[in-house]
Amino acid sequence: MNSLPTKARRFWRVLLGLGLVLLVASTIALWAGSHSLNWHTAWTDPASPDHDILFYSRLPRVLLGILVGFGLSSGGVAFQSLLRNPLADPYILGVSGGAALGSVIAVSLGLHFTWVSSLAFLTSLATLLLIYWVAQSKGRLPVPSLLLTGVIFNAFSFALIMFVNSLVSFEQAHRIWYLMVGSLEAESYGRIAVVAAFVLTGFSILWLCAGKMNLMAMGDESASYLGLNVEKFRKIIFFAASLMIGATVSLSGLIGFVGLFIPHMVRLKFGSDHRLLLPASALFGASFLVLADWLGRNLMSGVTYQTQLPVGVITALIGGPFFVFLIKRPSSRGVW
């Protein structure tokens, strides 16, 4: 059982399995809902309401869910390797807040969406660098100072966002509100494509050096001894992680905890090797978010006729208690 070719085979088996899970999740989210869809009509008759529902409501949301879940989960993995902490999360550590601030500023200036994503990337990179710089002492990243810095940055970004919010038009304020709660409102395919380009670039960079992320996870000192140029590689992760988080947040807003608990669950099930952890988290996160959004859309539809729960609410409702469970479970040596 210990032969390593087995490990490579297992790798493809796991990814294939998770790919199938994603396919099933997407099919459910496309098909089931308050309006039961007739596939045939939707496909053949462009004038039918079924066609509109499939192509202008459900499909963009599913694609968006896949993209955002993919980006947040693999971004979370990158964060955890960078900060040497299996439970680091861009949302908790304030980097998503920084990205949201950039998006909000770009939205309030009425910029084109590509610029919204780009600015979100830059502000998340800036926030990440600042947090790293502030929390670091003597080459270490003590968890309390990391957490505290995250809390401060979150509070500060939110204050600035609220400030900007008070200056803008009603329509822009509505968009800002959606960024704050985190939702997968039906978006244009153009915007989805922009974010897909950002996320896939970041992901490809990281996946190509997944072996180096393993070394990085051993700590700076050990990583150097094992032949990694730590300073150079750290810059690469900073860049790639910000690319993924920034772009994702600019599209879907603040969706918390996904970057934390998806990689954690994948680690428990499939181990810590980043060559598998990174893509497996991305696929699993995509399935999770598609289903969470589908749940948000349909959970309340029987109760009132117009309410949809933003997906950020669902992830926080699941993620909050999960986080508490991680801290308090008997086997934990203190999560952080």
Next chain:
Amino acid sequence: MPFEFDQVDFHYEEKDILVDLSFSLPSNEIVGILGPNGCGKTTLLKLMAGVLKPSRGNILLKGKALHSYPRKSLARIVSVLPQDTWVDFPFTALEVVLMGRAPYLRNFQWETQGDLDIARANMELSDCWNFAHQDIRQLSGGERERVLLARALTQEPEVLLLDEPTTHLDLKHQAETHHLLEKLRREKGLTILTVLHDLNFASRICQRVLLLHDKKLLAAGSPQEVLQPPMLQKLYGVEVKVLRDPTHGESFFLSAF
């Protein structure tokens, strides 16, 4: 001649840590680095591993400037067992040891059966193969130390640097480490440098010892020459008695307190 130091200084934030070190070490020896706490032993090891750069002077590795080696090729010549063995992520012991193959692998290359064989052989050597599939975070300090030793050996280095390799080990594993180091020197031709506190251990296994005191090299030579009461008094600031076993001629060190 793996290591040559030529007038090496190291400062950290305006503070002198090591001053004017000059020495050269022959290959295929076990060299002990001894000295009181905070005398710069770990810094010396980090200079040799190339993770710190000297503020002044030159370090040569196999006749070539140490800093001219790319990190990855350096990791094939020099490997390190660090003092801090904690791992934050739930890797299995085997996965940690296999990372010792990283200097030989390209980006995104899976380890081969050959890599696994090397890892396994080294884990058996350092007696940690029986928990190869356990989460490294669940292991004790001594067990982790053996795993990281296996990782350092899996790099198949020519020079092995150890930072207090026996601190967390029980008596049995201390003795085993002793035999293992001697075996590695003899059979694999390794040069081993190790930071030590245990004079008895040092006098048994080392062909040579370096004494560091007050940022400087106080003495270097064979344990029989160097580890003498007046020198040890000067090194540690306490009186050390040396007893000799009349049958085998071995020395035993006792601090008088």
